[in-house]
Amino acid sequence: MAEQPTLWRIRKPQRAIPRGDKPNLRGMSREELGEFLGRELSAPAYRVDQVFGWIHQRRAPDFDAMTNLSKADRAKLRERASLDTLEVDTIQRARDGTRKLRLRTADGEAIESVLIPNDERGLTQCISSQVGCALDCRFCATASLGFRRNLDTWEIVDQVARARTLLAEEAEREGARWTPRITNIVYMGMGEPLHNFNQVRRSLSILTDAGGEAIAGRRITVSTSGLVPAIERFAREGLGEEVGLAISLNATTDAVRDEVMPINRKWKIDELLAAVRRVPTSRRRRVTFEYVLLGGVNDSDADAHRLIELVREFRCHVNVIPFNPHEHAPYRRPSQSRVRAFMAILRRSGVDVWLRTPRGDDIQAACGQLALDDPKTAAPPS
Template sequence: MPAPGELTFAAPRGAKKPPRHLADLSPAQRKEAVAALGEKPFRAKQLSQHYFARLAHDPGQWTDIPAASRGRLRDALLPDLMAVVRHISCDGDTTRKTLWRLFDGTLVESVLMRYPDRVTMCISSQAGCGMNCPFCATGQAGLDRNLSTAEIVHQIVDGIRALRDGEIGGGDAGGTGSPARLSNIVFMGMGEPLANYNRVIGAIRRLTDPEPDGLGLSQRGITVSTVGLVPAMHRFADEGFSCRLAVSLHAPDDELRDTLVPVNTRWRVREVLDAAWEYAAKSGRRVSIEYALIRDINDQAWRGDRLGRLLKGKRAHVNLIPLNPTPGSKWTASRPEDQDAFVAAIAAHGVPVTVRDTRGQEIEGACGQLAGAER
């Protein structure tokens, strides 16, 4: 049963569940699943090694597993979950957006961004989104369904393989001469991560469990965003993670935020920020306040001043996002002079503030644009 006041989202009627996959299961559950197939339990660790550590999905590469067992194990625990519809690259081939078609025809997106000193991947946790924020292409398309843990994880597995195989341009991150490694994962693609709570938590565990049980990535390199589902934020604070929490605020006042982020009518700005400070205290991590600057809507200097007053003395950093406009939308990015005044108003309160590097506009970079165009 959901906690009191927690949002729940029903799957569309008649929707099929994704097939069970190794990445959906804990190490103990994998042993049980392998044993149920009549195989030795240690085959679970071998399969995990191939999927998470070697990135070897072709059974022909599983030379430590008897040939007679490979097909059965693959069909039962490593089924095909998603296929690439297309990749689109820009920024000198250092940014690649991928449109995926899931097993049931649902479309989702992920973006891999390579910088000189780091590699970041933005992933989806839902197909569509039920938050209905009017300036967001994904929100306007509505929610199709939650992604499974394995569907979330596989986006990252594919990104790591692409880096290993030299598919992403830009040279090696850090100048080491070695293939670039994925350093940051942001749950800021399609969907509201905390509305798909259990599967997102499962994905974080798969991403950060040591090899071969998982990918062995650092929790500190993972950022989970939310529009402010307060009960789930409290629950997330109790997980004991060292991930970063990002709060998509977009307005410092309830009157405007009710319009921009409709869930604000349920949990007010103060409640959302109080839950964020709880997470900061328990995790020891600074909270990122995400704020899409929208021309003549939320970019007034007085709102920057108000935001600075709310955050002054708190463990927070403001990440301003020049809005990536979607075709036909009335919403667009702020004027440079208004953006500068907004930054100055926040900084005047001693609150750290940066403007996010904008990438991918020429490849329909805003969440949901590519899937919407495919539809």
């Protein structure tokens, strides 16, 4: 009798998103904020621009800071709404300038966010969408945490605000002439973003709002391990025309992907690519395929040739990521010569391919390493 495939299910959260007695205005889109202010304060339409700007551009710590609102309106807002923020727990700095922020939620959960220096001026921030993760990708340290809960919209957005506040404070303390800018956002931290679709979608509307964080949609990328129904929704709702989509592929056969990424037991590679075909692309917007190279697992010449055949039809680029070792996974990073050989095959075929060099791996901040580990006790990079 043929061996039956192992059953696999997406993990359920251990708890729901906590809802306080008062709504947190940091998690409201401009439209939602306008409805709230109109209902609670009978505020005129222009008031939403003022409050939205105080929250996301000036990063007001409390309602008293909103000095162009009347005292009566500020008192009503204190009574009926919240401006809670995440707490910055620890900040770790890597040799290459990468910084990892450990942040605490109001209910005591910990998440991590990473600031990565760009080759040009500015920084890319890698943000989290869940506490832990609902999936079981075997190369990813976050899977070891289980799935605590989804992040609320304000908890996603506030990761950017806390990082920008930190950068401004550092610049002022050091007497710098300018504050480093966060120019790019990637939803590639802890969690599967498309598994928390509603909160992620709302956070995108806030982060891209010209009156808020004002980050261009073309500079934001949402990553997914292959949650096919959510990718189809991403395409159907037009998000592919607003922000980038990155597919964490990491294997060229179903047998290997079943093992490395158990989500493949539910949606095979063919089903995944069929969903990706429905995501609109343009000259300025391409799908990204991410491919973590695991030594002796998916890094052969044959894998490189199969990868070419899988992605050839798409307007895409491929990010090749040598595995970043950690104690939660049984894999190893391929040798530099193997990485070069793999890359050379892709380049000769005309595939638009980039090598993602490890950033922040000495503080467990590199791709796949976020697990709330103490960097002093974590496995060293090889």
